[in-house]
Amino acid sequence: MKSSLIILSFFAAGILFSMTNILPEWLLNKNLSSYALYLLMLIVGVGVGSDRAIVGIVRQMNVRIILVPLVVVLGSLGGAGLLSYFIYQISVQEAMAVGAGFGYYSLSAVLIAGLKGQELGVVALLANIIREVITLVMAPFLVRFFGKLAIIVSGGATAMDTTLPVVVKFSGKEMAVVAIFSGIVLSLLVPVLVPFILSFA
Amino acid sequence: MEILFVIGFFIVGIFFGRWFHTFQKVKLVSEKLMMWAVYLLLFLLGISVGHNPQIIENFHTLGWQAFLLSMGALGGSLFLGKLLMLWYGKSMDKSGGAYEK
Known part of the structure; x- marks a missing residue:
């Protein structure tokens, strides 16, 4: 939760600073954001490639445990895509890209803002923050109505870190492994799926 | 590009x-x-x-769009998650998820 606040405060600071008009003009250059995004993707890649735990996780996969993140992918893309019919400014593909953030709002928001524009970037930021907050706040109800997997699938990519404590508390300690596995797989999918979906938009 | x-x-x-x-x-x-x-x-x-x-100016509109989309993503995930539980329910409950070794 603390890291979420830090991340958000950088966004808020950006808005506040730009309103005071004390920032130099070159900070607004769109190329700067693009280069920063390329750098971020390079770093994310290095992180993924150098992580031996990820190789171990891929080896441990079996059909049944892989169904958990798969359910989140299908449910998030399908659900967001379906509701996009009520939002005439947002196409099905754009809605699916927002859904493909899986709660990983920092990375998905900057990716979508860079590839599709600030407006959809802001929507992605808010939508994925809402996803995390609802998971944290509604955790006990989610378990009661949707079963033991509920918090893990609603937390999405955050099930491995920020929402893991509520998984352990309300679903049980034995679900922690499933939560971490699903969270890691979904976090890895964000930088792949979001650009892929947006290439059809 | x-x-x-x-x-x-x-x-x-x-x-x-x-x-x-x-x-x-x-x-x-x-x-x-x-x-x-x-x-x-x-x-x-x-x-x-x-x-x-x-x-x-449109922040509240964007907020509503975000809320709708997150409801869709959450609803879809929870619905399919529930189906998965019904499918594998018993074994997932007992073994602590689909994680048997």
């Missing part, structure tokens, strides 16, 4: 990471760097949003 660059840098990064994976430091440094790159990008997003009166 930009999408190709984004995916390209990601793939190049993975190869770099595999190449240097014996140095545990690379992983630690890349995690730190990633955090700061995200902070920088969100700060820049904040700046351009602050300079865009259209977004500021």
Whole structure:
């Protein structure tokens, strides 16, 4: 939760600073954001490639445990895509890209803002923050109505870190492994799926 | 075009990471760097949003769109998650998830 606040405060600071008009003009250059995004993707890649735990996780996969993140992918893309019919400014593909953030709002928001524009970037930021907050706040109800997997699938990519404590508390300690596995797989999918979906938009 | 660059840098990064994976430091440094790159990008997003009166004025509309989309994503995930539980329910309950060794 603390890291979420830090991340958000950088966004808020950006808005506040730009309103005071004390920032130099070159900070607004769109190329700067693009280069920063390329750098971020390079770093994310290095992180993924150098992580031996990820190789171990891929080896441990079996059909049944892989169904958990798969359910989140299908449910998030399908659900967001379906509701996009009520939002005439947002196409099905754009809605699916927002859904493909899986709660990983920092990375998905900057990716979508860079590839599709600030407006959809802001929507992605808010939508994925809402996803995390609802998971944290509604955790006990989610378990009661949707079963033991509920918090893990609603937390999405955050099930491995920020929402893991509520998984352990309300679903049980034995679900922690499933939560971490699903969270890691979904976090890895964000930088792949979001650009892929947006290439059809 | 930009999408190709984004995916390209990601793939190049993975190869770099595999190449240097014996140095545990690379992983630690890349995690730190990633955090700061995200902070920088969100700060820049904040700046351009602050300079865009259209977004500021429509913030509540964007908020509603975000709320709807997150409801869709959550609803879809929960619905399919419930189905999965019904399917495998018993074994998942007992073994602590689909994680039998």
